[in-house]
Amino acid sequence: MxxxxxxxxxxxxxxxxxxxxxxxxxxxxxxxxxxxALPGGYIRAAEDGDTQAAAARMLREKTGIDSPYLEQLATFSGRERDPRGWSLSVAYYALVPHELIERAGHPEVTLLPVDKVGELPFDHAHIVAAAVQRVRNKSSYSSLPVYLCGDSFTLPQLQAVYEAILGEPINKVSFRRKMEELDMVEPVAGAMETGKAHRPAQLYRLRECYSRNLSLTDRALNAKG
Amino acid sequence: MxxxxxxxxxxxxxxxxxxxxxxxxxxxxxxxxxxxALPGGYIRAAEDGDTQAAAARMLREKTGIDSPYLEQLATFSGRERDPRGWSLSVAYYALVPHELIERAGHPEVTLLPVDKVGELPFDHAHIVAAAVQRVRNKSSYSSLPVYLCGDSFTLPQLQAVYEAILGEPINKVSFRRKMEELDMVEPVAGAMETGKAHRPAQLYRLRECYSRNLSLTDRALNAKG
DNA sequence: ACAATAGTGTCTCTTAGACAATATCGA
DNA sequence: TCGATATTGTCTAAGAGACACTATTGT
Structure with a gap:
């Protein structure tokens, strides 16, 4: 039917x-x-409560990762994208610290820079492009990039993460003001990053309340006009 | 299968x-x-090129409207949302001028204020809420609301549309500056809104290049902090 | 002339970015 | 002490909102 x-x-x-x-x-x-190709597969009506659950299952089965952040991206569909026939794929995206992938220890997982993806089966290259665009856009006005950091991190590290995603330098003072305003991270009392030949940096962690929700701002991090 | x-x-x-x-x-x-309930129905693999085409067909068949702006909202899914079983609905949203609905002349279409929707079949109330949130959010930094206007309109009219959607007054000078910056509308040479007992207003129209694409800004229309 | 709203000029306040001063570590 | 980077203070410039002034219509 x-x-x-x-x-x-x-x-x-x-x-x-x-x-x-x-x-x-x-x-x-x-x-x-x-x-x-992207990790993915058939939705199993019998065991998946909804597509979000299906995506979480797929990620767990194929990469061994249980990502705290997993958001629906969009649905891609059509007659041509799959040689087997008319298909529909609900795409999700997840951001995790690099260590988490290493620790999961699925050696068949390969990491490719997003700008070196090239051709992929189905319309997966298109899906990746949409995901990257979403991440870039969302990072400019939210706490999204903290999901790429580990449990604790310094503000200069976090700034470097934002800069890597946005692809341009951010003013240090503005960045710190913005983090203050977003109120998404808190200093870990007494914890400092030591071992470097310079003044140690304060370690921060994501506030509990934002562990699975983003903190948003209405004013972008860097506006060049 | x-x-x-x-x-x-x-x-x-x-x-x-x-x-x-x-x-x-x-x-x-x-x-x-x-x-x-929301206009919707089964995707027909035989005749719909993709879900976007299916949504356009649904809108045409059920309301007689061919909306210039039709964007994917999100996909809603699960075992519980439809009594017939595990279902998946790709939701789209469209914005059209009120006259267009009147002119289409499908009397079975009823309009309900979005904040008076109440209970709806399936998870349609949820879908409507998501659409409204998307429209509000997107309106704050894009030209989205012009799709609610007719072919030509005055800037005060357009401002009233923005205010209706965002639910708060906008500074007149800032609004005009923003419209200038977005560069999405152009004055219709010599055309003025007459008949009112006050100074006539210049009529504007959407620039050709934005007839199906939004004009974006990185700074929101009104930032209250 | 008057009421009413369109359209513009300008001042102030907020916020982003530049710059620089100070702080604290290992070598 | 020196080199290096963290952290903070402050000045400047750009943008947003407030306010008020001018413009143009119908009555």
Missing amino acids: NDIICTVDVVLMTLKDSRLHVALLKRDHAPFAGLP | NDIICTVDVVLMTLKDSRLHVALLKRDHAPFAGLP
């Missing part, structure tokens, strides 16, 4: 060498078996 | 009496036959 292929795909992103990377997996089934 | 119900739903909105309204239709099939 219903001849539509229903899938979810997840764009798992992280920061490595100060550049945004996307996680790809070699496909083990046709079509496009053997080619790297 | 695939037991997922695939549908699209459209949140068609307009401005009436300076308030945002949503178009609802009485359902003529079960489930919830007879109740007002």
